[in-house]
Amino acid sequence: MEKCFISRERTCCFTGHRNRDLPFIGDRGTFGMRTLVSSLALQIEEAVKDGYDTFISGMAEGVDLICAELVYQRIAYGEPLRLVCARPFPQQCDHDYKDPRNKYVCSLIADACMTVDVSPSYFRGCYAARNRFMIERSSRLIGAIKRKVGPSGTSQTVSLAEKSGLDIHLVELDKLKYYYLGSRRFMRRRASEEKPDQRSKEYG
Numbered sequence: 001m002e003k004c005f006i007s008r009e010r011t012c013c014f015t016g017h018r019n020r021d022l023p024f025i026g027d028r029g030t031f032g033m034r035t036l037v038s039s040l041a042l043q044i045e046e047a048v049k050d051g052y053d054t055f056i057s058g059m060a061e062g063v064d065l066i067c068a069e070l071v072y073q074r075i076a077y078g079e080p081l082r083l084v085c086a087r088p089f090p091q092q093c094d095h096d097y098k099d100p101r102n103k104y105v106c107s108l109i110a111d112a113c114m115t116v117d118v119s120p121s122y123f124r125g126c127y128a129a130r131n132r133f134m135i136e137r138s139s140r141l142i143g144a145i146k147r148k149v150g151p152s153g154t155s156q157t158v159s160l161a162e163k164s165g166l167d168i169h170l171v172e173l174d175k176l177k178y179y180y181l182g183s184r185r186f187m188r189r190r191a192s193e194e195k196p197d198q199r200s201k202e203y204g
Contacts, residue, residue: 006054006084006137012047013056013086013134015143015157016063022144023179026062032179036144039171041070043142046169048074054082056134058127059106061096063144063154072109083113086134088126090117131157135164144171 019026024033044055044067057068071083089095093110097103118130131153135141141161145154161168173179 008137008139010052011054011138012052012140012142013138014064014067015141015154017146017149017154018060018062021146021149022062031181035179037066040067043169044070047140052140056084056086056138058130058134059085059087059092061102065102065106068109085110085113085115086130087115087117088130089119089122127153135160138166140167142169144173146173148174
């Protein structure tokens with residue numbers, strides 16, 4: 001792993017669930033996900049106002065990529081910020097992403113910003129090592145968590161941040177129902193759209 005010189009006092013890292021555990025399975029066209037993205041953008045805005053100029057993203061699908069995009073957009077508009085892409089291993093974008101758009105964005109941001117590979121190749125504990133890397137170099141944590149999901153990489157990162165004394169700012173998805181407005185209708189529509197595909201697989 002290459003050396004990464006970061007001022008911990010001005011560095012913030014991100015954590016959060018992947019799309020499968022986010023409102024509307026991470027569909028950013030829904031009201032709930034637009035609200036979540038806005039909430040994370042406000043947290044980043046507050047961090048910048050508080051003097052944070054370096055942000056570390058683990059570049060996983062879901063909250064990591066959303067936050068990386070938000071910081072990258074600010075950099076593109078000329079703000080003097082730095083985004084560090086902390087990948088568990090170099091092939092993460094190809095390994096983690098199924099959606100072509102998200103895979104492209106992951107690769108684009110990783111190529112344009114400072115990238116640190118925690119390990120030269122995948123191993124079973126590489127994601128946990130990536131999380132420790134971020135926490136050890138940050139003084140603030142921004143993220144979104146759904147407590148009902150139970151033990152997860154997000155909950156482990158939050159626990160590590162608490163033990164390390166970081167300033168923690170989380171969007172608590174369980175406590176705010178408006179993130180899920182219309183979720184039953186969304187799931188019914190999604191199920192009806194998937195049925196033809198399932199039949200074609202069964203018979204063809």
